Amino acid sequence: MSDLVQDKVAQAVQILQEKEVDLWLTFVRETMLAADPILPLIYGEGDLTWHSALLISRSGERIAIVGHYEAEAVQRLGAYTQVIPYHHGIGDVLRERIAALDPRQIAVNTSLSDPLADGLTHGMYRYLLNILADTPYANRLVPSEEIIHALVGRKTEGELARIRAAVEATEEIFIETFNFLRPGQSEREIAAFMQQRAAGRGLGLAWSAENCPAVNAGPDSPIGHSGPTDLRIQRGQILHFDFGVRKDGFCSDIQRVVYFLAEGESQPPPEVQRGFDVVVEAIQKAAQAMKPGLLGYEVDAIARRVVTQAGYEEYMYGTGHQLGRRAHDGGGMLGPLWERYGDSPKKPLEVGQVYTLEPGLMLPGRGYIGLEEDVVVTAHGAEFLSRPQQELICL
16 A cells, blocks of 8 residues: 555655645644544554654645654655654654754645544644744644545545555445345345355445444335344335445445335336436436536536436435545535535535445335445546446346
């Protein structure tokens, strides 16, 4: 993973130049207990024990100030041009390094709307202010939210390759699961099978094992993050999945739908087929519209309008979120302008961002139809990373 860290730290310098911010400071301690969520990008998966400062400057300096017992590990990353160990305390050396750089702004990891950009704890913020007391720099702190949005969202080729591999593995497990399915199986049985297939490949799950996968058998199954139940799939009902894996540190997030034909049926009933087609159309129209510069809420409105204009109830969640090292990777989202989403839907799409597209609708008496595809934004529009489900699987 050190090559990815090197790429992301170098990318951070470019982003600082673009945003005209002189210095970005990530300030942490005891990351085993309270890790800043940005650390995997600019430090990797290891822990930092003592107070540690990772400084990346607009002019290209990349400085790590860490406890002396961790200096060798940071040096091996090859991402920082200076690794400065300390023994008794970080304050003097951090203050000296900042003064030498003399930044007009120091971006720190605070945000009102994005937890991924809010990794500086209140205690560490106060400690930083104490270190910078009686200097002009205490009044030059600004949020690093825009820097982090760009760094997380703009996937490098190495990151995209790992996401593609996670998506491919997920699709293989779905195929094996479709071959395994039989009427009468419970949601728990199906979920256990999928988890076993992931474990057999040495893969992790993209989110908590309690609800990865989500398996929804018929209309009475609770949709969302409640986890599989003992409900059993019946003929004439819809079976819905939400599943992702973690491979080499990166995630997939895909939803699929199966319909179990009732006795005497050779094809799904019209209302089931129509609901499926509407969700497919919502995904395709949203993907076709996705271009760099378009705002997240504008993409959401396109998909949402397809569903509601077809006469279905509005789904009560955003159309998509960013995907990467986490299933929900922070930054901008494809969502409506609802209070709970803050400014996230107002962020423009950028080249290299990976998003999910996941509209859905409920069919009374049948079950939930929700599809989810993973796409990357390119200079020319959206490219599907997953193979979109455009035909209803009938068993």
